[in-house]
Amino acid sequence: MALDSAAAETFLAQLARECHSRGWALGTSGNFSAVIRREPLVLTITATGLDKGTLVPEQFVRINASGTVVEGSGRPSAETALHLLLAKVQRAGAVLHTHSVWSTIISELYGNTNGLWIEGYEMLKGLNGVKSHTHREWLPIIENDQDMARLAGVVEAELARRSEAHGFLLRRHGLYTWGESPEQAKRHLEILEFLLEIVGRTRILAGYGVR
Amino acid sequence: MALDSAAAETFLAQLARECHSRGWALGTSGNFSAVIRREPLVLTITATGLDKGTLVPEQFVRINASGTVVEGSGRPSAETALHLLLAKVQRAGAVLHTHSVWSTIISELYGNTNGLWIEGYEMLKGLNGVKSHTHREWLPIIENDQDMARLAGVVEAELARRSEAHGFLLRRHGLYTWGESPEQAKRHLEILEFLLEIVGRTRILAGYGVR
Amino acid sequence: MALDSAAAETFLAQLARECHSRGWALGTSGNFSAVIRREPLVLTITATGLDKGTLVPEQFVRINASGTVVEGSGRPSAETALHLLLAKVQRAGAVLHTHSVWSTIISELYGNTNGLWIEGYEMLKGLNGVKSHTHREWLPIIENDQDMARLAGVVEAELARRSEAHGFLLRRHGLYTWGESPEQAKRHLEILEFLLEIVGRTRILAGYGVR
Amino acid sequence: MALDSAAAETFLAQLARECHSRGWALGTSGNFSAVIRREPLVLTITATGLDKGTLVPEQFVRINASGTVVEGSGRPSAETALHLLLAKVQRAGAVLHTHSVWSTIISELYGNTNGLWIEGYEMLKGLNGVKSHTHREWLPIIENDQDMARLAGVVEAELARRSEAHGFLLRRHGLYTWGESPEQAKRHLEILEFLLEIVGRTRILAGYGVR
Numbered sequence: 042m043a044l045d046s047a048a049a050e051t052f053l054a055q056l057a058r059e060c061h062s063r064g065w066a067l068g069t070s071g072n073f074s075a076v077i078r079r080e081p082l083v084l085t086i087t088a089t090g091l092d093k094g095t096l097v098p099e100q101f102v103r104i105n106a107s108g109t110v111v112e113g114s115g116r117p118s119a120e121t122a123l124h125l126l127l128a129k130v131q132r133a134g135a136v137l138h139t140h141s142v143w144s145t146i147i148s149e150l151y152g153n154t155n156g157l158w159i160e161g162y163e164m165l166k167g168l169n170g171v172k173s174h175t176h177r178e179w180l181p182i183i184e185n186d187q188d189m190a191r192l193a194g195v196v197e198a199e200l201a202r203r204s205e206a207h208g209f210l211l212r213r214h215g216l217y218t219w220g221e222s223p224e225q226a227k228r229h230l231e232i233l234e235f236l237l238e239i240v241g242r243t244r245i246l247a248g249y250g251v252r
Numbered sequence: 253m254a255l256d257s258a259a260a261e262t263f264l265a266q267l268a269r270e271c272h273s274r275g276w277a278l279g280t281s282g283n284f285s286a287v288i289r290r291e292p293l294v295l296t297i298t299a300t301g302l303d304k305g306t307l308v309p310e311q312f313v314r315i316n317a318s319g320t321v322v323e324g325s326g327r328p329s330a331e332t333a334l335h336l337l338l339a340k341v342q343r344a345g346a347v348l349h350t351h352s353v354w355s356t357i358i359s360e361l362y363g364n365t366n367g368l369w370i371e372g373y374e375m376l377k378g379l380n381g382v383k384s385h386t387h388r389e390w391l392p393i394i395e396n397d398q399d400m401a402r403l404a405g406v407v408e409a410e411l412a413r414r415s416e417a418h419g420f421l422l423r424r425h426g427l428y429t430w431g432e433s434p435e436q437a438k439r440h441l442e443i444l445e446f447l448l449e450i451v452g453r454t455r456i457l458a459g460y461g462v463r
Numbered sequence: 464m465a466l467d468s469a470a471a472e473t474f475l476a477q478l479a480r481e482c483h484s485r486g487w488a489l490g491t492s493g494n495f496s497a498v499i500r501r502e503p504l505v506l507t508i509t510a511t512g513l514d515k516g517t518l519v520p521e522q523f524v525r526i527n528a529s530g531t532v533v534e535g536s537g538r539p540s541a542e543t544a545l546h547l548l549l550a551k552v553q554r555a556g557a558v559l560h561t562h563s564v565w566s567t568i569i570s571e572l573y574g575n576t577n578g579l580w581i582e583g584y585e586m587l588k589g590l591n592g593v594k595s596h597t598h599r600e601w602l603p604i605i606e607n608d609q610d611m612a613r614l615a616g617v618v619e620a621e622l623a624r625r626s627e628a629h630g631f632l633l634r635r636h637g638l639y640t641w642g643e644s645p646e647q648a649k650r651h652l653e654i655l656e657f658l659l660e661i662v663g664r665t666r667i668l669a670g671y672g673v674r
Numbered sequence: 675m676a677l678d679s680a681a682a683e684t685f686l687a688q689l690a691r692e693c694h695s696r697g698w699a700l701g702t703s704g705n706f707s708a709v710i711r712r713e714p715l716v717l718t719i720t721a722t723g724l725d726k727g728t729l730v731p732e733q734f735v736r737i738n739a740s741g742t743v744v745e746g747s748g749r750p751s752a753e754t755a756l757h758l759l760l761a762k763v764q765r766a767g768a769v770l771h772t773h774s775v776w777s778t779i780i781s782e783l784y785g786n787t788n789g790l791w792i793e794g795y796e797m798l799k800g801l802n803g804v805k806s807h808t809h810r811e812w813l814p815i816i817e818n819d820q821d822m823a824r825l826a827g828v829v830e831a832e833l834a835r836r837s838e839a840h841g842f843l844l845r846r847h848g849l850y851t852w853g854e855s856p857e858q859a860k861r862h863l864e865i866l867e868f869l870l871e872i873v874g875r876t877r878i879l880a881g882y883g884v885r
Contacts, residue, residue, distance in 0.1 A: 059305070063275075064696075067864035068800040092857065094692070140797055142871050150879060163396055163425035164351055167279040173398050174424065185796055187806050213807065214796035224303065231278035238353050245456055245878055246361060270516070274486075374607055374636035375562055378490040384609050385635065435514065442489035449564050456667055457572060481727070485697075585818055585847035586773055589701040595820045596846065646725065653700035660775050667878055668783060 046077035046085055049135070050098035052223045057087065060139055061094035065234065069093065070140040070215070072118035075223050076128050082106040086124055088115030122193045123217065130200055133219035135226035140215035143238040148182050148210035150244070156181040156209075159236050167232045168207045169225060180233070181209040208233050257288035257296055260346070261309035263434045268298065271350055272305035276445065280304065281351040281426070283329035286434050287339050293317040297335055299326030333404045334428065341411055344430035346437035351426035354449040359393050359421035361455070367392040367420075370447050378443045379418045380436060391444070392420040419444050468499035468507055471557070472520035474645045478652075479509065482561055483516035487656065491515065492562040492637070494540035497645050498550050504528040508546055510537030544615045545639065552622055555641035557648035562637035565660040570604050570632040572666070578603040578631075581658050589654045590629045591647060602655070603631040630655050679710035679718055682768070683731035685856045690720065693772055694727035698867065702726065703773040703848070705751035708856050709761050715739040719757055721748030755826045756850060763833055766852035768859035773848035776871040781815050781843035783877070789814040789842075792869050800865045801840045802858060813866070814842040841866050 053073040060066040071093050074086035085101045087093075102113035106129075108121050118124070120138060127133040151157040159165065160177040168178065181199050186192040192211075200206060207229050208218030218233055220226030264284040271277040282304050285297035296312045298304075313324035317340075319332050329335070331349060338344045362368040370376065371388040379389065392410050397403040403422075411417060418440050419429030429444055431437030475495040482488040493515050496508035507523045509515075524535035528551075530543050540546070542560060549555045573579040581587065582599040590600065603621050608614040614633075622628060629651050630640030640655055642648030686706040693699040704726050707719035718734045720726075735746035739762075741754050751757070753771060760766040784790040792798065793810040801811065814832050819825040825844075833839060840862050841851035851866055853859030 064868070067868045068797060068861045070797060070800060070865075092860070140868070142868065142875065145795065145797070145872055146876055146879065149876070161424050162356065163422065164279060164281060164356070167281060174396050175398075185807050187808075211796065213794050227303070228279045232281075235275070235278045235351070235353065239356055241875070241879070242353065242452070243357055243360070246357065246452070372635050373567065374633070375490060375492060375567070378492060385607050438514070439490045443492075446486070446489045446562070446564065450567055453564065453663070454568055454571070457568065457663070583846050584778065585844065586701060586703060586778070589703060596818050597820075649725070650701045654703075657697070657700045657773070657775065661778055664775065664874070665779055665782070668779065668874070 046075075046103070047098065049075035049077060049223050050085055050101045052227075053085075053087070053101070053135070054096045054098045056137070056223070056227055057093040057096040060230075061092070061096075063141075065139040065141040066093040067140070072120055072124070072138050073136075074118075074121075074124040074128075075135040076133070077103065082125075082128065083111065084121075084124060084128055085113075086117050086121060088113070089118045090116075120189065122189045123196060126193050126197055127217070127219050130197060131204070131219055132221075133226070134221045135223040136217065136219045137226050137230045138215060138217050139230065139234070141234055141237070143241050144210060144216040144234065145213060147237045147241055148212045148214065148216075150241070152182050152184075152212045155183075157240065159240065162236060162239070164232050164235055167228055169220065169229070170205075179203060179206065181206060182212055183209055185211045185214045257286075257314070258309065260286035260288060260434050261296055261312045263438075264296075264298070264312070264346070265307045265309045267348070267434070267438055268304040268307040271441075272303070272307075274352075276350040276352040277304040278351070283331055283335070283349050284347075285329075285332075285335040285339075286346040287344070288314065293336075293339060294322065295332075295335060295339055296324075297328050297332060299324070300329045301327075331400065333400045334407060337404050337408055338428070338430050341408060342415070342430055343432075344437070345432045346434040347428065347430045348437050348441045349426060349428050350441065350445070352445055352448070354452050355421060355427040355445065356424060357452055358448045359423045359425065359427075361452070363393050363395075363423045366394075368451065370451065373447060373450070375443050375446055378439050380431065380440070381416075390414060390417065392417060393423055394420055396422045396425045468497075468525070469520065471497035471499060471645050472507055472523045474649075475507075475509070475523070475557070476518045476520045478559070478645070478649055479515040479518040482652075483514070483518075485563075487561040487563040488515040489562070494542055494546070494560050495558075496540075496543075496546040496550075497557040498555070499525065504547075504550060505533065506543075506546060506550055507535075508539050508543060510535070511540045512538075542611065544611045545618060548615050548619055549639070549641050552619060553626070553641055554643075555648070556643045557645040558639065558641045559648050559652045560637060560639050561652065561656070563656055563659070565663050566632060566638040566656065567635060568663055569659045570634045570636065570638075572663070574604050574606075574634045576604075579662065581662065584658060584661070586654050586657055589650050591642065591651070592627075601625060601628065603628060604634055605631055607633045607636045679708075679736070680731065682708035682710060682856050683718055683734045685860075686718075686720070686734070686768070687729045687731045689770070689856070689860055690726040690729040693863075694725075694729075696774075698772040698774040699726040700773070705753055705757070705771050706769075707751075707754075707757040707761075708768040709766070710736065715758075715761060716744065717754075717757060717761055718746075719750050719754060721746070722751045723749075753822065755822045756829060759826050759830055760850070760852050763830060764837070764852055765854075766859070767854045768856040769850065769852045770859050770863045771848060771850050772863060772867070774867055774870070776874050777843060777849040777867065778846060779874055780870045781845045781847065781849075783874070785815050785817075785845045787815075790873065792873065795869060795872070797865050797868055800861050802853065802862070803838075812836060812839065814839060815845055816842055818844050818847045 072087045085103045124136045127136045163174040165176045218229040283298045296314045335347045338347045374385040376387045429440040494509045507525045546558045549558045585596040587598045640651040705720045718736045757769045760769045796807040798809045851862040
């Protein structure tokens with residue numbers, strides 16, 4: 042199966058610029074990938090160290106299942122191992138990683154409980170497979186780690202228990218989400234960011250005994 | 253009566269993109285409609301599941317009073333029944349439904365009182381028929397429901413009691429507002445979103461005994 | 464003295480669109496004017512009821528010192544009397560009126576003291592005539608009133624006592640600021656909005672005994 | 675060594691417009707410079723008093739090590755002495771000075787301790803030379819002063835003790851940051867602004883005994 046790789050890169054580059062504009066991918070943070078072939082696996086992913094505010098399709102590199110560049114110049118993102126893992130174990134067609142203010146704050150606020158429940162919001166229905174606002178979504182939070190192989194192992198173990206998850210937070214680091222397609226992954230990103238901002242702001246209001 | 257449907261769709265598509273940019277219609281949420289014929293009723297409405305950040309006029313479908321598509325491709329929004337209801341009982345010429353962070357938070361914060369009063373703000377004068385900042389506006393809050401027919405019944409009953417309303421919130425879901433024209437509906441949307449943000453932020457400040 | 468009226472209208476239309484984008488002039492709120500002749504006075508001002516997000520120079524009307532339209536179509540803004548007043552008593556070359564979330568909140572928070580001191584910020588140096596961050600700026604707050612003639616009288620009396628002011632707030636309404644030129648008025652607008660947001664956010668933090 | 679001065683000015687003008695749009699350089703605040711020659715030193719820097727929302731490369735002036743204009747028209751920024759100092763003692767290739775809401779608030783909130791520690795965030799890894807999120811970054815805060823020569827002396831003394839710093843705050847004034855290149859300085863700016871917003875918002879949440 043070969044997807045339209047140029048379309049995926051154009052879509053993700055536009056999304057990256059939009060994320061930068063919203064403050065979700067400042068300072069060269071964030072990385073974006075899409076599966077462009079399944080057998081054997083080929084992933085197109087943003088090269089490392091790029092300003093997402095000016096990202097163009099030419100700044101993606103294509104890698105195989107081992108993370109080796111098979112096309113394009115530049116080193117793939119340092120977090121490539123997590124993208125490959127999600128492409129495999131979650132069957133993700135696209136993986137998005139962003140660093141927003143609210144996702145970073147929430148990742149610490151609920152860090153000690155290893156995640157948080159989000160429930161009762163209509164917006165949850167935009168997550169793939171969710172049919173009602175009464176849905177309870179568990180968003181795992183995983184300790185940050187500079188050892189990518191070790192971190193990938195922890196993520197894999199967590200997702201084995203929580204395969205229904207649509208994303209997870211790395212503590213004091215940021216959000217990972219994915220989808221069957223780049224479009225669905227974008228939808229998941231916007232929904233999770235929206236809900237995390239609501240969780241944060243509601244906590245502030247709740248402090249006054251309002252609820 | 254036949255309105256200029258192309259102009260309405262162009263206006264609403266531009267408005268949808270603007271709402272997406274402001275974070276009021278993320279993750280394919282939100283839907284937008286305008287009456288393009290009264291007798292018999294024809295409504296143009298955003299098709300379901302679309303990214304509002306790239307919405308174009310071609311992504312609207314036209315439906316009759318029963319919700320059947322009479323022109324265009326794509327399924328109409330899942331919340332079509334509410335749009336049709338508002339076109340009929342409120343004589344709305346355009347209906348806007350958005351999901352902002354503040355409207356979602358406020359819909360929960362005042363959910364148990366089934367609504368909130370907003371009063372004393374100059375901005376209220378932008379609501380159709382309001383002549384002074386001393387006006388008291390009741391913004392109803394209605395429990396969210398996945399059963400659209402049942403929800404439409406509840407909304408209809410509420411608006412029978414509150415026909416002077418310019419909008420309402422669905423709890424943990426979002427805002428509905430409308431106007432005689434798309435332009436007036438846009439004005440109402442911006443005003444209600446503005447006031448809901450003020451209500452929320454003022455509650456945070458008020459926690460300190462400031463007022 | 465005849466200023467370049469086309470340039471002033473182009474500048475103010477661009478500024479109005481920018482204010483709308485920032486959420487400072489939503490829902491057709493806000494109005495913008497510039498003196499284009501001093502003797503006899505001619506003011507160009509936004510016509511009433513316009514969406515500031517799409518404002519163009521053609522949507523200004525020119526009025527004389529009595530507020531009568533001498534050129535252009537459309538009714539001048541309902542708050543024309545305040546613009547004319549500021550052009551006369553403050554010798555303003557341009558007057559800007561906006562409705563931001565923070566200015567509205569602050570106008571209520573300090574409403575009972577009829578104003579607030581802002582001091583110690585480097586940003587104050589951008590206000591015309593201010594030479595040091597140690598400057599203390601008094602921002603008057605005036606009760607809102609639908610009787611424009613009466614309101615203009617109150618504003619005039621207040622400015623007679625506070626002629627050094629660079630702006631004032633109308634309570635639960637918004638900000639007025641001005642400058643010798645449209646460019647200087649824009650600078651004052653951005654500075655006052657910036658400082659009001661800081662005052663508001665600092666109050667929230669201060670609630671915890673931080674300062 | 676002669677760098678491409680036109681490219682640096684184009685990059686910084688674009689960055690200035692982006693900072694203005696984000697609210698980090700309102701009201702003609704902020705200034706931006708790059709070293710375009712090392713021996714003898716030539717710095718290109720924004721002229722004073724310009725609206726950053728419309729900044730173009732032609733609005734930079736080139737100065738020598740004494741701050742004398744060697745090319746271009748307009749007076750260099752009033753804070754030129756700090757830019758020159760950073761170019762010399764930190765070997766900065768570009769210096770950015772911005773006035774954001776959060777940097778101003780934090781500069782006061784931690785003003786009495788002369789700085790703040792920021793640690794444990796993945797985003798810190800975007801600062802030059804930082805390898806792990808466990809890094810502790812000290813961000814010095816220096817009292818504001820209208821005497822530029824005296825202020826430059828204080829900054830120089832502080833940086834002699836803290837040469838590893840990537841930026842500093844002037845109290846109730848704003849942020850200075852720098853980098854080997856304009857691109858690296860932009861990265862540092864976005865990262866520090868992001869982290870300061872997190873510090874501020876986390877303090878608000880922390881008030882509830884959450885952490």
